[in-house]
Amino acid sequence: MTNTSIHDPHSSQRVQQLFEEQRALPLLIQEMKDGVLVCDKNRHVLLFNDALKNLLSLNNSVLNQSFERIIPSPELEQALTLVLTSGKASTQELTLTHNNRIFYFHVHLIPLTVTDQVDGCVAIFHDETAIRRTEKMRRDFVANVSHELRTPLSAIHGYAETLLDGALDDREIAWDFVKVIFRHSKRLSQLVTDLLDLSKLESPDFEPELDPMSLPHLIRKVHTLAESSTQGKRLTLFIHLPDNLPDVMANRSNLEQVLTNLLDNAIKYTPEGGKIAISAFETQDQSGHSIVQVNVTDTGIGLEAKHAARLFERFYRVDKARSREMGGTGLGLSIVKHIIQYHGGDIWVESTPEKGSTFSFTLRIADESD
Numbered sequence: 001m002t003n004t005s006i007h008d009p010h011s012s013q014r015v016q017q018l019f020e021e022q023r024a025l026p027l028l029i030q031e032m033k034d035g036v037l038v039c040d041k042n043r044h045v046l047l048f049n050d051a052l053k054n055l056l057s058l059n060n061s062v063l064n065q066s067f068e069r070i071i072p073s074p075e076l077e078q079a080l081t082l083v084l085t086s087g088k089a090s091t092q093e094l095t096l097t098h099n100n101r102i103f104y105f106h107v108h109l110i111p112l113t114v115t116d117q118v119d120g121c122v123a124i125f126h127d128e129t130a131i132r133r134t135e136k137m138r139r140d141f142v143a144n145v146s147h148e149l150r151t152p153l154s155a156i157h158g159y160a161e162t163l164l165d166g167a168l169d170d171r172e173i174a175w176d177f178v179k180v181i182f183r184h185s186k187r188l189s190q191l192v193t194d195l196l197d198l199s200k201l202e203s204p205d206f207e208p209e210l211d212p213m214s215l216p217h218l219i220r221k222v223h224t225l226a227e228s229s230t231q232g233k234r235l236t237l238f239i240h241l242p243d244n245l246p247d248v249m250a251n252r253s254n255l256e257q258v259l260t261n262l263l264d265n266a267i268k269y270t271p272e273g274g275k276i277a278i279s280a281f282e283t284q285d286q287s288g289h290s291i292v293q294v295n296v297t298d299t300g301i302g303l304e305a306k307h308a309a310r311l312f313e314r315f316y317r318v319d320k321a322r323s324r325e326m327g328g329t330g331l332g333l334s335i336v337k338h339i340i341q342y343h344g345g346d347i348w349v350e351s352t353p354e355k356g357s358t359f360s361f362t363l364r365i366a367d368e369s370d
């Protein structure tokens with residue numbers, strides 16, 4: 001039982017009084033999450049609440065201006081005319097472009113009838129932008145996943161079919177075809193592993209354990225593993241670590257995944273003869289707290305600034321064909337970003353085409369108390 005059920009005989013009386021004195025209504029309108037706007041029958045805006053003010057960045061100077069000046073939409077204007085003439089409520093979908101972003105609203109127009117004629121209209125704006133964006137992201141995601149699955153699946157299907165149709169008898173061809181099938185099945189299984197990782201990281205129940213840990217040991221381990229997997233390329237790998245790097249708060253296996261992914265990319269996107277360095281150092285965040293920053297720098301192909309912000313999105317690849325050819329799924333950096341985010345850190349990239357890239361991330365320092 002909650003406190004609200006404690007009996008107070010005067011409470012309903014007070015609420016009733018609030019309504020009778022008409023003080024409740026402005027309060028209600030002000031506190032509503034939906035945007036509310038009231039106009040008279042000449043379509044002059046008489047009031048709007050804070051929610052609408054924030055949604056459309058309005059200021060009080062728009063009061064008494066015409067409805068259509070504040071919300072420039074021919075469809076809504078037409079619907080308003082109909083409400084004001086017919087006295088019947090109506091519902092309208094509204095798409096507005098504001099500060100270069102698209103917003104979606106579900107608008108209810110309700111006539112205000114004081115005498116027997118319509119004196120004005122109340123418009124209630126329900127913001128559906130976030131839902132629409134999430135729906136679009138989900139649709140895009142399903143489309144992307146299906147597309148990514150289709151490529152290796154149809155290759156496996158095609159080569160297996162050719163083998164069954166007789167190619168199996170030619171040992172040399174059969175050998176090559178099975179190798180292709182093997183490569184594509186590896187890609188499929190990598191894709192599924194990455195998708196499962198992502199869905200785990202995005203799950204609201206996901207609560208990773210963060211423990212104080214020393215970075216140098218992990219960096220050396222990942223560096224050694226990377227050295228043996230430079231894909232036969234002549235690359236030089238360096239480590240730069242200060243002597244007294246403080247311990248960080250991290251989940252060991254996830255942090256290893258981050259470093260492995262960044263090094264794997266550096267190796268993939270750096271041509272023969274290139275250099276790759278991992279460095280870590282203590283620095284401060286914007287509010288002056290000590291943090292540790294890790295940089296993975298390469299002298300590789302780099303990328304243009306327009307790609308930098310989108311690189312951490314799922315399936316985003318600068319050169320789709322090239323990445324796929326190398327067995328990439330385009331999920332690596334989005335997994336990395338999720339991991340760094342739940343560690344409370346930041347991740348970003350600085351890059352110059354043809355010169356190379358530096359991927360940097362930050363981690364919280366372990367307190368003595370941790």
Ligand SMILES: Nc1ncnc2c1ncn2[C@@H]1O[C@H](COP(=O)(O)OP(=O)(O)OP(=O)(O)O)[C@@H](O)[C@H]1O
Nearest residue numbers: 265266269302317318319323328329330331332333
């Ligand atoms: N060090 C780098 N230098 C240049 N471009 C890079 C680098 N790291 C990543 N990129 C670009 O960012 C894209 C996304 O990287 P991400 O790691 O998410 O995917 P991927 O490497 O293509 O595949 P995978 O999911 O297997 O890692 C890459 O396709 C590539 O275009």
Ligand SMILES: [Mg+2]
Nearest residue numbers: 265328332333
């Ligand atoms: Mg990658």
